[in-house]
Amino acid sequence: EAQVTQNPRYLITVTGKKLTVTCSQNMNHEYMSWYRQDPGLGLRQIYYSMNVEVTDKGDVPEGYKVSRKEKRNFPLILESPSPNQTSLYFCASSRLGTSGNTDTQYFGPGTRLTVL
Amino acid sequence: GENVEQHPSTLSVQEGDSAVIKCTYSDSASNYFPWYKQELGKGPQLIIDIRSNVGEKKDQRIAVTLNKTAKHFSLHITETQPEDSAVYFCAAIPNAGKSTFGDGTTLTVKP
Numbered sequence: 001e002a003q004v005t006q007n008p009r010y011l012i013t014v015t016g017k018k019l020t021v022t023c024s025q026n027m028n029h030e031y032m033s034w035y036r037q038d039p040g041l042g043l044r045q046i047y048y049s050m051n052v053e054v055t056d057k058g059d060v061p062e063g064y065k066v067s068r069k070e071k072r073n074f075p076l077i078l079e080s081p082s083p084n085q086t087s088l089y090f091c092a093s094s095r096l097g098t099s100g101n102t103d104t105q106y107f108g109p110g111t112r113l114t115v116l
Numbered sequence: 117g118e119n120v121e122q123h124p125s126t127l128s129v130q131e132g133d134s135a136v137i138k139c140t141y142s143d144s145a146s147n148y149f150p151w152y153k154q155e156l157g158k159g160p161q162l163i164i165d166i167r168s169n170v171g172e173k174k175d176q177r178i179a180v181t182l183n184k185t186a187k188h189f190s191l192h193i194t195e196t197q198p199e200d201s202a203v204y205f206c207a208a209i210p211n212a213g214k215s216t217f218g219d220g221t222t223l224t225v226k227p
Contacts, residue, residue, distance in 0.1 A: 004159075033215060042122075042205060042219035043160070050212055058214055059117070090159050100212035101148055101167075107159030 002027045004108035006091050012114045013081055021076045021111050023091030031094040031102050032074040033058070034066065036087040037110075043090065049074055050096065081115040088112050118143040120208050122218025129196050130226050137221045139206035140188040146208035146216075149182060149189045154203045154220075163204075164191070196225045 004025045013019055025032065033048040035058075045058030049068040063085055065077040074093075078085060089112075092105040119142040129135050139149075147168035152160035166173045166180045166189065173180050177196075182189040193200055206218040 035217075040125075040219060043207075043217040045215050045217075048214065056214075059216070092159075096212070102209050102212075102215070103148075104150065104162045104165065105215070107152075107161070109159055 002106070004091055004093055004106050006089075006108040006111050008111060009109065010112050012116065014116050015082055016080050019078050019081060019113075021078075021089060021091075021113070023074045023076065023108060024072050025074075025091075025093040025106070026072065027093060027095070027106065028071065029093035029106075030071070030096040031105075032068065033092045033094075033105065034064070034074070034076045035090045035092065036060065036085075037090060038087050046076070046089075050100070081113075083115050086113060086115050118146055118208055118210070118214065118216040120206060120216045120218045122206050122221060124221060125219065126222045126224075128224045128226065131196060131198060133196055135191075135193045135196055135200070135223055135225075137191045137204055137206070137223075138188060139190070139208070139218050140186075141208035141216075142187065143208065143210065144184075144187070145210040145213070147211065148209040149180070150207050150209070151180060151191045152205045152207070152217075154205065156202075160205055193223075196223075198225050198227050201225045 034046040035043040047066040091108040150165035154160040179192040
């Protein structure tokens with residue numbers, strides 16, 4: 001089954017304790033992305049990647065890191081989490097067309113993160 | 117950068133009525149405009165999309181229209197049903213670039 005998986009689904013942590021949220025897709029998609037969703041603010045893009053070893057900042061990258069060492073995986077790293085990073089996080093993937101245009105983004109089930 | 121505004125933020129309709137959600141964007145480089153539906157506790161799922169070389173696209177009860185000159189696009193749902201109740205997001209995306217989403221519209225369809 002074609003899907004995007006995220007782990008963990010729920011996480012409660014404390015300020016300053018490094019954490020990683022994993023994302024994996026089995027559709028051989030070039031494009032992967034991380035979003036955070038906060039009430040009334042929609043989906044805001046944190047980082048995206050057009051292919052292996054190619055990453056770029058979205059609208060809200062501060063406090064986050066990503067890496068794309070393999071095509072299928074795109075982990076989100078919070079080196080020193082703070083309470084304002086409490087949010088619902090979504091990973092998504094998409095194929096890219098021949099002119100670099102994105103197509104349908106397939107979203108994972110989400111990770112609810114609480115930073116105390 | 118791109119800025120996407122979505123209206124209304126909430127919409128309540130009677131079953132069988134039509135619902136319209138509108139989005140405006142600012143960056144003329146955006147050329148892909150998808151609409152996503154998010155049900156409670158799930159990730160967003162694509163329901164329809166349109167590219168900048170097309171003015172209108174329809175899929176059964178759902179249609180999207182795009183006005184490139186005015187930089188706005190709209191989602192139309194006809195004959196609404198209770199299962200259409202969800203949060204809907206629009207997005208504007210350029211080639212090989214950032215994805216910018218609207219803030220979402222909570223649609224409630226009353227039986």
